[in-house]
Amino acid sequence: MNGAQALIRTLVDSGVDVCFSNPGTSEMHFVAALDSVPEMHGVLALFEGVATGAADGYARMADKPAGVLLHLGPGLGNGLANLHNARRAATPVVNIVGDHALDHKRYDAPLESDIDAIASAVSNWQRRSEKTTDVGRDAADAVAAACSPPGGVATLILPADVSWSEGGQAADPVRPQERTPVAEEAVIDAVNALTSGERTVILLGGAATREPALVAASRISAASGAIVLAETFPARITRGAGVPTFDRLGYLAEQVAYQLEGVQHLILAGARSPVSFFAYPGKASDLVPDGCAVHTLAGASEDAAGALERLAEVIGKDAEPVLAAAHRPELPTGPLTAQNWPDVIGALLPENAIVADEANTSGVLIPSATAGSPKHDVLTLTGGAIGYGLPVATGAALACPDRPVLCLQADGSAMYTISALWTHARENLNITTVLLNNSAYAILRLELQRVGAQAGGPRAKDLLDLSRPDLDFVSIAQGMGVPASKATTAEELAEALKAAFAEPGPHLIEAIVPAMIP
Template sequence: MNGAQSLIQSLVDSGVEVCFGNPGTSEMHFVAALDSVPQMRAVLGLFEGAVTGAADGYARIAGKPAATLLHLGPGMANGLANLHNARRAHTPIVNIVGDHATYHHGFDAPLESNIDALTEWLEGWSRRSDSTATVGSDAADAVAASMDPPGRIATLVLPADVSWSEGGVLAGPRDIPGRAEVTAAQIDSVVGALNAEGRATLLLGGVACSEAGLRAASRIAVATGAQILVETFPARLQRGAGLPSFERLGYFAEHATEQLRGTTQLVLAGAVSPVSFFAYPGKPSDLVPDGAAVTTLANVSDDVVGALEAVAELVAPGVEPVLQEANRPSLPSGPLDVRNWADVIGALLPDDAIISDEAATSGWAIPIALAGAPRHDVLTLTGGAIGQGIPVATGAAVAAPERPVINLEADGSAMYTITALWTQAREQLNVTTILLNNRAYAILRGELQRVGAEGGGVVAQSMLDLSSPNMDYVKISEGLGVPASRANTAEELAEQFAAALAEPGPHLIEVMLPPPS
């Protein structure tokens, strides 16, 4: 067998069953080899950013990596933004990047680039396969490296001649280490912080945002009076009726500062110490209140859920968590605005939904509207690089075809990777995209003032405006093969959302919102 065949079969034998790809000439032997390994599902994306985002969404739901297939350095560069988001989400991805044949490098062909420098930027694992005989082993090592807790991007650079040459050897799965156990001393230090005078705040991140972590945190809060907050952008947060419900730390520094005000003991459970997303003139970057002590219970790579449960047993023996009661908003009526569209989603959200949330400023009411809805998973914009929502929804739907996927998508963010709708149509994925159209980069209008920029005149405002011409997302969606409709009122949105959920395959609803003031 050739190198490509041994690579793909070794990936499958190591548990990787899906490859999202946008290949080029140097990857053609990999593409040809897909027919010889039918266990590998190949999913085509039209842009590398959609490919990498889909792999991120898949792994967040499946709990195991997908592979990507990218074309040389420029293809890797096109996919970096959503690989950045995946890195911040600690998502396991096996990122395969084709390269020129080894003997072709010296000719400085037009697509020649420093791929190795790009792999270093991801701060993960990387290797260049330099032998057909070892490419299967390299693939198995990449899978194991991607799953090393808490998860990371493992990039395998595959020269074309290594791929096409005969002599490939299969490799079996590697042992994957478990999460590190938290020491008794760490647990005791947290118990001491929770029992100290003043106000304690417990900040949850990573797998602490799962049901088991949330339940343990709620027990701790009931027993000690500690405030519980969830990190601003969790990779996967379980919410809804029957689960504890906690606020997320605010995106805006002013909001986060208010949430943390009065905290004297800050305990980190799978989260990092909070900082402002951006620097602002005259304002601190560190959001920890002055004088507050910071104690780490568990890092993101540790057994944070086990640590939370151990703390709960010490400070809250026999205490039950407080669970969110089932409670849906009533269906609203009238013209759509930034509040009532969220109530429509909350009123009609199906059981066991997956929500890919890139609603940005138009989505502030969603956590409130969905608090008592049926249980669901929320996947958020972990790294802040917009253009994640549609691809992540695509990958999540591949990972869980039996679950409804709802993509809450801002209009500006959508245009980065809207071609992922085509993949949804091609694969007939059950994704309903709620595209929120206010015809502006609304968040940047606020940031223009918050950073203290002078002026904000006609030219500056035009850089934040998405009208003139207005984009027609219904036509764009239909042109990519996804049925679409437009809603101007709450009644129209409710009718269209219910219809989309009842019909298999992807749908898009363009939600017309007032322009931001």
């Protein structure tokens, strides 16, 4: 077999059976090899950022790696933003980047670039295969690296001649490392903080936002009085009726200051210590209050869920978790607003849904509106690089074909990766997209004020406006094969959602919502 066949065979044997791709000439032998390994599902994306975001979404929901195939340095560059999100979310992604044949690189061809340097910005592990006989082993190592804690992007650079040459051999899977149990001293330290009688917050992140960890954290809170918060943008968090509900750490530094006011102990369970997303004139970057002691119960590579369960047995052995009661908002009426459209979602969210949330400023009330909806998983913008919602929904739907996927997508960030809709249609994915159209980069309107810039000029306002011409998302979706409709009232949104949820396959609803930031 050639190198490409050995690579794909090894990936499949190691548990990677879907590869999102936007290939080029240097990857053609990989493309051809798909027919020799039919267990590999190749999924075409029209833009590399869709492929990388879909791999992120797939792995978040499947709890196993996805593959992504990119073309040289420019293709890697186009996929970089969602690889950044995957790295920050510790999502296992095997990133295969084709390169020029080894002897061709010395000619500095037009598409030649420093792939190794570009990949290093988003990779937890990377390697260049330079011998066809090594490709299988390199692929097995890449999968193991992606799956080893804390998880993340493993990049394998594959020269074209290494791919096409004969002599490749599939390799046996390599066992990934396991999460390290937390030290007893860390548990004792957390117990001392929780029993000190002083105001204490537990901040959950990583694997500590899944249901078993949430239940353990709720027991600890019930027994100790500690406040529990989830990180601002968890990679995947379980919510809804029958699950403990916790607020997330605020996006704005002022929100975090309010949430942590008077806190004397901050216990990190799989989360990073909070910092401001950006620097602002005259404001602190470190958001831990003065005088607050930070205790690391579990780091990124440690078993945070297991640590919380151990802590619950010590602190809250007889305590019962506080679970969200089943409750849905009443369906609102009248023109859509930023305040009422979330209630439509909360009232109609299906059982066992997956919510890919990139609603941004329009979605600030979604958590409260869905707190008592049927149990569901939420995927959020963990790395902060926008254009993730539609691609992540793509991957989630392929990972869980038996679950409905709801993508809540802001208009500005939608345009980064709008071609994901074509893949929704091509793969006939069960995704309902609610496209929140407020004709603005509303978050940047807010940030323009917060950084202290002079915000009154017409040119500054114009640069954050998405009209002239208005975007017609119904036409865009229909042009890519996705049935679409427009809603301007709560009644229209509810009717369109009911119809979309009742019919398999992709749908888009363009919801016209005024911007929260004028």
